[in-house]
Amino acid sequence: MTHDATADIVIIGGGIVGCATAYALTHALHPPRRVVIVERDPSYRQASTPRSAGGLRQQFSTPENIALSRATLHVLTELQSRFGLDADASFREQGYLVLAGADGEQLLRRNADLQRQQGANTAVLVAAMLRERFPWLDTTAISAGSLGVTGEGWIDPVALMTLLRTSAVRRGCEIVHAAVTGFGATSDRITTVELSNGVRLPTGAVVIASGAWSGDVARLAGLPLPVEPRKRYVYVVDCREATDALHNAPLTVDVSGVWFRPEGRQFICGVSPSEANEPPACDLEHVDYQPFDEVVWPALASRVPAFEALKVTNAWAGYYDYNTLDQNAIIGRAPTHANLYLACGFSGHGLQQAYGAGRAIAELVLEGRFTTIDLARFGYDRVAANRPLFELNVI
Ligand SMILES: Cc1cc2nc3c(=O)[nH]c(=O)nc-3n(C[C@H](O)[C@H](O)[C@H](O)COP(=O)(O)OP(=O)(O)OC[C@H]3O[C@@H](n4cnc5c(N)ncnc54)[C@H](O)[C@@H]3O)c2cc1C
Numbered sequence: 277m278t279h280d281a282t283a284d285i286v287i288i289g290g291g292i293v294g295c296a297t298a299y300a301l302t303h304a305l306h307p308p309r310r311v312v313i314v315e316r317d318p319s320y321r322q323a324s325t326p327r328s329a330g331g332l333r334q335q336f337s338t339p340e341n342i343a344l345s346r347a348t349l350h351v352l353t354e355l356q357s358r359f360g361l362d363a364d365a366s367f368r369e370q371g372y373l374v375l376a377g378a379d380g381e382q383l384l385r386r387n388a389d390l391q392r393q394q395g396a397n398t399a400v401l402v403a404a405m406l407r408e409r410f411p412w413l414d415t416t417a418i419s420a421g422s423l424g425v426t427g428e429g430w431i432d433p434v435a436l437m438t439l440l441r442t443s444a445v446r447r448g449c450e451i452v453h454a455a456v457t458g459f460g461a462t463s464d465r466i467t468t469v470e471l472s473n474g475v476r477l478p479t480g481a482v483v484i485a486s487g488a489w490s491g492d493v494a495r496l497a498g499l500p501l502p503v504e505p506r507k508r509y510v511y512v513v514d515c516r517e518a519t520d521a522l523h524n525a526p527l528t529v530d531v532s533g534v535w536f537r538p539e540g541r542q543f544i545c546g547v548s549p550s551e552a553n554e555p556p557a558c559d560l561e562h563v564d565y566q567p568f569d570e571v572v573w574p575a576l577a578s579r580v581p582a583f584e585a586l587k588v589t590n591a592w593a594g595y596y597d598y599n600t601l602d603q604n605a606i607i608g609r610a611p612t613h614a615n616l617y618l619a620c621g622f623s624g625h626g627l628q629q630a631y632g633a634g635r636a637i638a639e640l641v642l643e644g645r646f647t648t649i650d651l652a653r654f655g656y657d658r659v660a661a662n663r664p665l666f667e668l669n670v671i
Contacts, residue, residue: 282478284308285641286469288456288493289486290315291325292433292627293619295441296634297483302447304642308480311448313441314471316455322560324487325437325627327594329510329537329544330430331527332628333372334396335422337387337668338604341625342394343649347632349427359439366432370538371424371526373410374669375579380531381419387669388422397426412522412580423526430527430537433627440631452477456486459497466497466613481615481641485634488557488595490620499612502659503621505557505595510546511568512539512590517582534575535671542589547572548596548624548671563591596624602664607633608655609640617641618656624670 285301287294290313301311320326332349334342355363376384384400391398400422403415409423445451452471460468460476469477486493488505495501515522527537536545547567549555555564568588576583599606599621610616617640619633626633632649639647646652658665 281310282480283310283312284479285311285481285483286477286479287311287313287483287485288469289313289484289490290441290451291320291323291485291487292437292440292630293487293622293633294483294485295437295444296630297485297619297637298444298449298634299440300635300638301641302444302449304638306642307447308642310450311444312477312479313449313451314456314469314477315451315453316472318453322595324595324597325433327510327560327592328433328627329546330433330627331372331537331671332367332431333424333428333527334391334394335372335374335387335398335424335428335669337390338665339390339394340649340651340654341604341629341667342391342396344605344629344632345625346395346427347635347649348628348630351631352431355439359443363439365436365439367429368431369426369429370524371426371428373421373423373526373528375418375421375529375531377417377531378419383668384420384422397424399423399425410521410525412519412525412582414579414581416578418531428526431627436627456493456496461497461613464613465615481617483617483619483637483641485619487620487626488597490597490618494610494618497610497612497616499610499616501606501618501620502600503606504598504600506598507555507557507560507593508546508548508596508624509563509567509591509593510544511572511588513543513545514587514589515543515582516585518543519582522580522582528579529671530575530579532571532575533671534572534579536576536580545572545576547575557595560593560595563593565591597621597626598623601659601662602666603670604665604667605629605633605654606656606659607636607651611656611660623667
Protein backbone atom coordinates (compact mmCIF):
# COMPACT_ATOMS: atom_id res chain seq x y z
CA MET A 277 0.00 0.00 0.00
CA THR A 278 1.29 3.49 -0.77
CA HIS A 279 0.24 6.65 1.00
CA ASP A 280 -1.44 9.08 -1.39
CA ALA A 281 0.30 12.36 -0.52
CA THR A 282 4.03 13.03 -0.39
CA ALA A 283 5.41 14.40 2.86
CA ASP A 284 7.87 17.27 2.66
CA ILE A 285 9.50 16.09 5.87
CA VAL A 286 9.07 12.93 7.94
CA ILE A 287 10.27 13.09 11.55
CA ILE A 288 10.87 9.64 13.05
CA GLY A 289 10.03 9.82 16.74
CA GLY A 290 7.40 11.86 18.53
CA GLY A 291 9.30 12.49 21.78
CA ILE A 292 10.35 15.98 22.75
CA VAL A 293 13.06 16.20 20.07
CA GLY A 294 10.65 15.17 17.30
CA CYS A 295 7.97 17.53 18.61
CA ALA A 296 10.45 20.42 18.89
CA THR A 297 11.59 19.78 15.32
CA ALA A 298 7.98 19.78 14.10
CA TYR A 299 7.32 22.95 16.08
CA ALA A 300 10.29 24.75 14.51
CA LEU A 301 9.43 23.58 11.00
CA THR A 302 5.76 24.51 11.19
CA HIS A 303 6.52 27.93 12.70
CA ALA A 304 9.22 28.81 10.16
CA LEU A 305 8.84 31.89 8.00
CA HIS A 306 8.10 29.67 5.00
CA PRO A 307 6.96 26.40 6.59
CA PRO A 308 7.05 23.22 4.52
CA ARG A 309 3.63 22.08 3.33
CA ARG A 310 3.45 18.65 4.89
CA VAL A 311 5.30 17.78 8.11
CA VAL A 312 4.65 14.28 9.44
CA ILE A 313 5.77 12.79 12.76
CA VAL A 314 5.90 8.99 12.74
CA GLU A 315 5.64 7.66 16.31
CA ARG A 316 5.27 3.96 16.98
CA ASP A 317 3.88 4.25 20.51
CA PRO A 318 1.26 6.92 21.33
CA SER A 319 1.53 5.95 25.02
CA TYR A 320 5.28 6.80 25.08
CA ARG A 321 5.68 3.82 27.41
CA GLN A 322 9.41 3.38 26.83
CA ALA A 323 10.30 6.84 25.55
CA SER A 324 12.87 8.83 27.48
CA THR A 325 10.99 12.12 27.66
CA PRO A 326 8.34 11.12 30.25
CA ARG A 327 11.00 9.30 32.30
CA SER A 328 13.36 12.27 32.46
CA ALA A 329 14.25 14.09 35.68
CA GLY A 330 13.34 17.37 33.97
CA GLY A 331 16.61 19.18 34.69
CA LEU A 332 17.60 22.38 32.92
CA ARG A 333 21.07 23.78 33.50
CA GLN A 334 23.76 25.80 31.84
CA GLN A 335 26.54 24.12 33.75
CA PHE A 336 28.19 22.34 30.84
CA SER A 337 31.79 22.34 29.60
CA THR A 338 30.90 22.54 25.88
CA PRO A 339 29.80 25.96 24.53
CA GLU A 340 27.21 24.41 22.21
CA ASN A 341 25.54 22.63 25.15
CA ILE A 342 25.34 25.86 27.12
CA ALA A 343 23.79 27.64 24.14
CA LEU A 344 21.27 24.85 23.52
CA SER A 345 20.06 24.87 27.12
CA ARG A 346 19.87 28.66 27.13
CA ALA A 347 17.58 28.45 24.09
CA THR A 348 15.12 26.38 26.14
CA LEU A 349 15.45 28.78 29.06
CA HIS A 350 14.49 31.59 26.69
CA VAL A 351 11.40 29.66 25.55
CA LEU A 352 10.36 29.22 29.19
CA THR A 353 10.32 33.01 29.56
CA GLU A 354 7.96 33.24 26.56
CA LEU A 355 5.61 30.34 27.22
CA GLN A 356 2.41 32.41 27.31
CA SER A 357 3.15 34.43 24.18
CA ARG A 358 4.10 31.30 22.26
CA PHE A 359 1.61 28.75 23.54
CA GLY A 360 -1.28 30.65 25.15
CA LEU A 361 -2.07 32.28 28.44
CA ASP A 362 -2.51 29.07 30.42
CA ALA A 363 0.73 27.49 29.15
CA ASP A 364 2.84 26.17 32.03
CA ALA A 365 5.88 23.87 32.14
CA SER A 366 6.11 23.96 35.98
CA PHE A 367 9.60 25.50 35.96
CA ARG A 368 11.11 25.28 39.46
CA GLU A 369 14.04 27.70 39.26
CA GLN A 370 15.99 26.28 42.22
CA GLY A 371 19.34 25.98 40.44
CA TYR A 372 21.97 23.29 40.10
CA LEU A 373 24.79 22.97 42.61
CA VAL A 374 27.84 21.11 41.27
CA LEU A 375 30.36 20.22 43.98
CA ALA A 376 34.12 19.76 43.51
CA GLY A 377 37.00 18.57 45.65
CA ALA A 378 40.46 20.13 45.53
CA ASP A 379 41.35 18.21 42.36
CA GLY A 380 38.22 19.37 40.53
CA GLU A 381 38.09 23.02 41.58
CA GLN A 382 40.16 24.39 38.71
CA LEU A 383 37.95 22.72 36.11
CA LEU A 384 34.82 23.86 37.94
CA ARG A 385 36.07 27.47 37.84
CA ARG A 386 37.02 27.20 34.17
CA ASN A 387 33.58 25.84 33.30
CA ALA A 388 31.89 28.58 35.34
CA ASP A 389 33.88 31.24 33.44
CA LEU A 390 32.81 29.73 30.13
CA GLN A 391 29.18 29.60 31.24
CA ARG A 392 29.27 33.23 32.39
CA GLN A 393 30.78 34.32 29.06
CA GLN A 394 27.66 32.88 27.44
CA GLY A 395 25.33 34.75 29.77
CA ALA A 396 24.77 32.13 32.47
CA ASN A 397 24.47 33.26 36.07
CA THR A 398 26.94 30.73 37.53
CA ALA A 399 28.54 31.63 40.87
CA VAL A 400 31.44 29.76 42.45
CA LEU A 401 31.14 29.37 46.23
CA VAL A 402 34.00 28.13 48.40
CA ALA A 403 33.28 25.64 51.19
CA ALA A 404 32.59 28.25 53.90
CA MET A 405 30.12 30.05 51.63
CA LEU A 406 28.45 26.76 50.77
CA ARG A 407 27.96 25.95 54.47
CA GLU A 408 26.42 29.36 55.09
CA ARG A 409 24.06 29.20 52.14
CA PHE A 410 23.16 25.51 52.46
CA PRO A 411 23.19 24.60 56.18
CA TRP A 412 22.08 21.04 55.36
CA LEU A 413 25.32 20.36 53.45
CA ASP A 414 28.39 18.59 54.86
CA THR A 415 31.39 20.07 53.01
CA THR A 416 33.97 17.46 54.04
CA ALA A 417 36.44 17.11 51.13
CA ILE A 418 34.61 19.82 49.18
CA SER A 419 36.59 22.88 48.09
CA ALA A 420 33.98 24.67 46.01
CA GLY A 421 30.64 24.42 44.31
CA SER A 422 29.21 26.13 41.24
CA LEU A 423 25.65 27.32 41.56
CA GLY A 424 23.30 28.48 38.84
CA VAL A 425 21.82 31.37 40.76
CA THR A 426 19.09 31.94 38.16
CA GLY A 427 18.00 30.20 34.98
CA GLU A 428 18.46 26.64 36.21
CA GLY A 429 16.17 24.09 37.81
CA TRP A 430 13.67 21.57 36.51
CA ILE A 431 10.50 21.42 34.49
CA ASP A 432 7.68 19.01 33.74
CA PRO A 433 9.03 17.18 30.65
CA VAL A 434 5.65 16.02 29.36
CA ALA A 435 4.15 19.50 29.75
CA LEU A 436 6.82 21.06 27.51
CA MET A 437 6.59 18.22 24.98
CA THR A 438 2.80 18.56 24.85
CA LEU A 439 2.99 22.34 24.30
CA LEU A 440 5.40 21.85 21.38
CA ARG A 441 3.38 19.00 19.87
CA THR A 442 0.00 20.71 20.19
CA SER A 443 1.34 23.89 18.66
CA ALA A 444 2.91 21.98 15.74
CA VAL A 445 -0.33 20.06 15.15
CA ARG A 446 -2.30 23.34 15.15
CA ARG A 447 0.04 24.52 12.39
CA GLY A 448 -0.72 21.44 10.31
CA CYS A 449 1.75 18.79 11.49
CA GLU A 450 0.31 15.27 11.14
CA ILE A 451 1.08 12.41 13.50
CA VAL A 452 1.09 8.86 12.13
CA HIS A 453 1.12 6.02 14.65
CA ALA A 454 3.30 3.28 13.20
CA ALA A 455 6.88 2.08 13.41
CA VAL A 456 9.39 2.92 10.73
CA THR A 457 10.70 -0.39 9.39
CA GLY A 458 12.76 0.63 6.38
CA PHE A 459 13.54 3.18 3.72
CA GLY A 460 13.40 3.37 -0.05
CA ALA A 461 16.31 5.35 -1.48
CA THR A 462 18.27 6.29 -4.56
CA SER A 463 22.04 6.36 -4.32
CA ASP A 464 22.02 9.66 -2.44
CA ARG A 465 18.46 10.43 -1.29
CA ILE A 466 15.80 8.81 0.86
CA THR A 467 12.66 8.66 -1.26
CA THR A 468 10.19 6.72 0.91
CA VAL A 469 9.70 5.79 4.54
CA GLU A 470 8.33 2.29 5.06
CA LEU A 471 5.93 1.80 7.95
CA SER A 472 4.84 -1.21 9.98
CA ASN A 473 1.24 -0.76 8.75
CA GLY A 474 2.34 -1.40 5.17
CA VAL A 475 2.31 2.25 4.11
CA ARG A 476 5.20 3.55 2.02
CA LEU A 477 5.36 7.27 2.60
CA PRO A 478 7.08 9.29 -0.14
CA THR A 479 9.09 12.13 1.37
CA GLY A 480 11.37 15.03 0.57
CA ALA A 481 13.44 14.74 3.75
CA VAL A 482 13.76 12.59 6.88
CA VAL A 483 14.79 13.48 10.43
CA ILE A 484 15.93 10.73 12.82
CA ALA A 485 14.74 11.91 16.25
CA SER A 486 14.18 8.43 17.60
CA GLY A 487 15.82 8.84 20.98
CA ALA A 488 17.60 5.77 22.34
CA TRP A 489 16.60 3.81 19.21
CA SER A 490 18.19 6.26 16.76
CA GLY A 491 21.07 3.86 16.12
CA ASP A 492 18.57 1.16 15.07
CA VAL A 493 16.68 3.53 12.78
CA ALA A 494 19.89 4.86 11.19
CA ARG A 495 20.99 1.29 10.45
CA LEU A 496 17.83 0.87 8.35
CA ALA A 497 19.33 3.57 6.11
CA GLY A 498 22.75 1.94 6.14
CA LEU A 499 24.24 4.54 8.47
CA PRO A 500 26.32 3.44 11.48
CA LEU A 501 25.34 5.68 14.40
CA PRO A 502 26.76 5.19 17.93
CA VAL A 503 23.48 5.84 19.78
CA GLU A 504 21.97 3.16 22.00
CA PRO A 505 19.73 2.76 25.07
CA ARG A 506 21.49 2.92 28.44
CA LYS A 507 19.31 2.15 31.44
CA ARG A 508 19.26 4.66 34.29
CA TYR A 509 17.40 4.50 37.63
CA VAL A 510 15.69 7.32 39.49
CA TYR A 511 14.79 6.65 43.15
CA VAL A 512 12.09 8.59 44.98
CA VAL A 513 12.84 8.98 48.68
CA ASP A 514 11.13 10.34 51.73
CA CYS A 515 13.21 12.08 54.40
CA ARG A 516 11.59 12.60 57.80
CA GLU A 517 14.27 15.01 58.93
CA ALA A 518 14.31 17.27 55.90
CA THR A 519 14.11 20.94 56.80
CA ASP A 520 12.39 23.57 54.66
CA ALA A 521 15.85 24.66 53.53
CA LEU A 522 16.56 21.15 52.25
CA HIS A 523 13.20 21.06 50.48
CA ASN A 524 14.31 24.24 48.69
CA ALA A 525 17.69 22.79 47.71
CA PRO A 526 19.05 23.06 44.18
CA LEU A 527 19.63 19.91 42.14
CA THR A 528 22.87 18.94 43.84
CA VAL A 529 25.59 16.89 42.20
CA ASP A 530 28.09 15.36 44.61
CA VAL A 531 31.75 14.68 43.71
CA SER A 532 30.80 11.00 43.62
CA GLY A 533 28.42 11.74 40.73
CA VAL A 534 25.38 11.01 42.93
CA TRP A 535 22.69 13.66 42.48
CA PHE A 536 19.45 14.58 44.23
CA ARG A 537 16.76 17.21 44.05
CA PRO A 538 13.49 17.98 45.81
CA GLU A 539 10.31 16.60 44.21
CA GLY A 540 7.22 17.87 45.97
CA ARG A 541 7.71 16.97 49.65
CA GLN A 542 10.00 14.10 48.67
CA PHE A 543 13.31 13.88 46.79
CA ILE A 544 14.54 12.09 43.71
CA CYS A 545 18.09 10.87 43.30
CA GLY A 546 20.37 8.68 41.21
CA VAL A 547 23.81 8.10 39.76
CA SER A 548 25.18 7.12 36.37
CA PRO A 549 27.05 3.79 36.53
CA SER A 550 30.61 3.33 35.36
CA GLU A 551 31.02 1.80 31.91
CA ALA A 552 31.86 -1.55 33.57
CA ASN A 553 28.67 -1.51 35.63
CA GLU A 554 26.17 -0.60 32.89
CA PRO A 555 22.96 -2.59 33.49
CA PRO A 556 21.56 -4.53 30.52
CA ALA A 557 19.31 -2.25 28.46
CA CYS A 558 16.16 -4.34 28.82
CA ASP A 559 12.92 -4.41 30.78
CA LEU A 560 12.26 -0.90 32.03
CA GLU A 561 9.78 -2.30 34.54
CA HIS A 562 12.63 -3.86 36.53
CA VAL A 563 14.39 -1.46 38.91
CA ASP A 564 17.60 -2.58 40.60
CA TYR A 565 17.85 -1.24 44.17
CA GLN A 566 21.43 -2.39 44.66
CA PRO A 567 22.96 0.84 43.21
CA PHE A 568 20.79 2.78 45.66
CA ASP A 569 21.93 0.75 48.67
CA GLU A 570 25.58 0.54 47.68
CA VAL A 571 26.30 3.87 45.99
CA VAL A 572 23.51 6.45 46.16
CA TRP A 573 22.44 6.27 49.78
CA PRO A 574 25.95 6.18 51.32
CA ALA A 575 26.99 9.20 49.24
CA LEU A 576 23.80 11.11 50.10
CA ALA A 577 24.06 10.33 53.81
CA SER A 578 27.63 11.56 54.04
CA ARG A 579 26.92 14.74 52.07
CA VAL A 580 23.56 15.56 53.70
CA PRO A 581 23.33 14.23 57.28
CA ALA A 582 19.50 14.43 57.23
CA PHE A 583 19.55 11.79 54.50
CA GLU A 584 20.83 9.15 56.90
CA ALA A 585 17.18 8.36 57.60
CA LEU A 586 15.67 7.80 54.16
CA LYS A 587 12.81 5.64 52.90
CA VAL A 588 12.56 4.70 49.24
CA THR A 589 8.90 5.19 48.28
CA ASN A 590 9.10 4.67 44.53
CA ALA A 591 11.54 4.34 41.65
CA TRP A 592 11.61 4.19 37.89
CA ALA A 593 13.97 3.26 35.09
CA GLY A 594 14.44 5.02 31.77
CA TYR A 595 16.78 4.96 28.81
CA TYR A 596 19.45 7.56 28.20
CA ASP A 597 19.74 8.14 24.43
CA TYR A 598 23.45 7.44 24.81
CA ASN A 599 26.09 8.48 22.31
CA THR A 600 28.86 5.98 23.01
CA LEU A 601 31.47 8.13 21.22
CA ASP A 602 31.40 11.21 23.45
CA GLN A 603 28.01 11.67 25.21
CA ASN A 604 27.16 14.71 23.10
CA ALA A 605 24.29 15.16 20.69
CA ILE A 606 24.66 14.41 17.00
CA ILE A 607 22.87 17.15 15.12
CA GLY A 608 23.20 17.66 11.39
CA ARG A 609 23.06 16.01 8.00
CA ALA A 610 23.87 12.34 7.49
CA PRO A 611 26.73 11.60 5.08
CA THR A 612 24.86 8.78 3.34
CA HIS A 613 21.86 10.70 1.99
CA ALA A 614 21.59 14.43 1.19
CA ASN A 615 18.08 14.66 2.69
CA LEU A 616 18.62 12.64 5.89
CA TYR A 617 19.08 14.59 9.15
CA LEU A 618 20.06 13.52 12.66
CA ALA A 619 18.92 14.90 16.04
CA CYS A 620 19.87 12.30 18.61
CA GLY A 621 22.49 11.03 21.06
CA PHE A 622 21.73 13.62 23.75
CA SER A 623 22.92 11.21 26.46
CA GLY A 624 20.81 12.44 29.32
CA HIS A 625 20.44 16.11 28.44
CA GLY A 626 18.04 16.00 25.52
CA LEU A 627 15.04 17.40 27.31
CA GLN A 628 16.71 20.75 27.86
CA GLN A 629 18.31 20.73 24.39
CA ALA A 630 15.33 19.63 22.33
CA TYR A 631 14.08 23.10 21.47
CA GLY A 632 17.48 24.32 20.20
CA ALA A 633 18.13 21.04 18.39
CA GLY A 634 14.75 21.12 16.66
CA ARG A 635 15.30 24.72 15.59
CA ALA A 636 18.76 23.82 14.26
CA ILE A 637 17.35 20.98 12.15
CA ALA A 638 14.67 23.31 10.76
CA GLU A 639 17.40 25.79 9.82
CA LEU A 640 19.39 23.11 8.03
CA VAL A 641 16.38 21.70 6.20
CA LEU A 642 14.92 25.05 5.16
CA GLU A 643 18.00 27.26 4.79
CA GLY A 644 20.83 24.79 4.34
CA ARG A 645 22.84 26.15 7.31
CA PHE A 646 22.70 26.89 11.02
CA THR A 647 21.54 30.45 11.56
CA THR A 648 21.21 30.74 15.36
CA ILE A 649 23.60 28.38 17.20
CA ASP A 650 26.53 27.10 15.14
CA LEU A 651 26.34 23.36 15.75
CA ALA A 652 28.88 22.35 13.10
CA ARG A 653 31.00 20.58 15.73
CA PHE A 654 27.99 18.44 16.70
CA GLY A 655 27.71 17.01 13.17
CA TYR A 656 28.37 13.45 12.01
CA ASP A 657 31.92 14.29 10.82
CA ARG A 658 33.35 13.67 14.27
CA VAL A 659 31.70 10.24 14.33
CA ALA A 660 33.11 9.35 10.91
CA ALA A 661 36.57 10.53 12.01
CA ASN A 662 36.24 8.85 15.44
CA ARG A 663 37.11 12.26 16.93
CA PRO A 664 35.16 12.61 20.21
CA LEU A 665 34.05 15.99 21.51
CA PHE A 666 33.70 15.16 25.18
CA GLU A 667 31.22 16.88 27.49
CA LEU A 668 32.76 16.81 30.96
CA ASN A 669 29.58 17.58 32.90
CA VAL A 670 27.49 14.49 32.18
CA ILE A 671 25.19 13.62 35.08
C1 LIG B 1 16.19 8.75 34.01
C2 LIG B 1 16.41 9.87 33.03
C3 LIG B 1 16.65 11.15 33.50
C4 LIG B 1 16.86 12.20 32.60
N1 LIG B 1 17.03 13.45 33.07
C5 LIG B 1 17.20 14.47 32.20
C6 LIG B 1 17.32 15.80 32.68
O1 LIG B 1 17.30 16.05 33.88
N2 LIG B 1 17.47 16.78 31.77
C7 LIG B 1 17.54 16.55 30.42
O2 LIG B 1 17.72 17.48 29.65
N3 LIG B 1 17.40 15.29 29.95
C8 LIG B 1 17.24 14.25 30.79
N4 LIG B 1 17.12 12.99 30.33
C9 LIG B 1 17.30 12.74 28.90
C10 LIG B 1 16.07 13.10 28.10
O3 LIG B 1 14.94 12.48 28.69
C11 LIG B 1 16.26 12.62 26.67
O4 LIG B 1 17.50 13.09 26.17
C12 LIG B 1 15.14 13.17 25.78
O5 LIG B 1 13.89 12.88 26.34
C13 LIG B 1 15.26 12.57 24.39
O6 LIG B 1 14.09 12.93 23.69
P1 LIG B 1 13.77 12.19 22.33
O7 LIG B 1 12.57 12.82 21.77
O8 LIG B 1 15.00 12.16 21.49
O9 LIG B 1 13.55 10.66 22.75
P2 LIG B 1 12.22 9.92 23.26
O10 LIG B 1 11.46 10.72 24.23
O11 LIG B 1 12.66 8.56 23.69
O12 LIG B 1 11.36 9.82 21.95
C14 LIG B 1 11.81 9.00 20.87
C15 LIG B 1 10.58 8.38 20.26
O13 LIG B 1 10.97 7.68 19.07
C16 LIG B 1 10.06 6.61 18.91
N5 LIG B 1 10.66 5.64 17.99
C17 LIG B 1 11.81 4.96 18.17
N6 LIG B 1 12.02 4.14 17.11
C18 LIG B 1 10.97 4.33 16.26
C19 LIG B 1 10.62 3.78 15.01
N7 LIG B 1 11.38 2.84 14.40
N8 LIG B 1 9.50 4.21 14.42
C20 LIG B 1 8.71 5.14 15.00
N9 LIG B 1 8.99 5.70 16.22
C21 LIG B 1 10.11 5.30 16.82
C22 LIG B 1 9.91 6.07 20.33
O14 LIG B 1 8.72 5.32 20.46
C23 LIG B 1 9.93 7.34 21.16
O15 LIG B 1 8.63 7.76 21.51
C24 LIG B 1 16.88 11.93 31.19
C25 LIG B 1 16.63 10.63 30.74
C26 LIG B 1 16.39 9.61 31.64
C27 LIG B 1 16.11 8.23 31.12
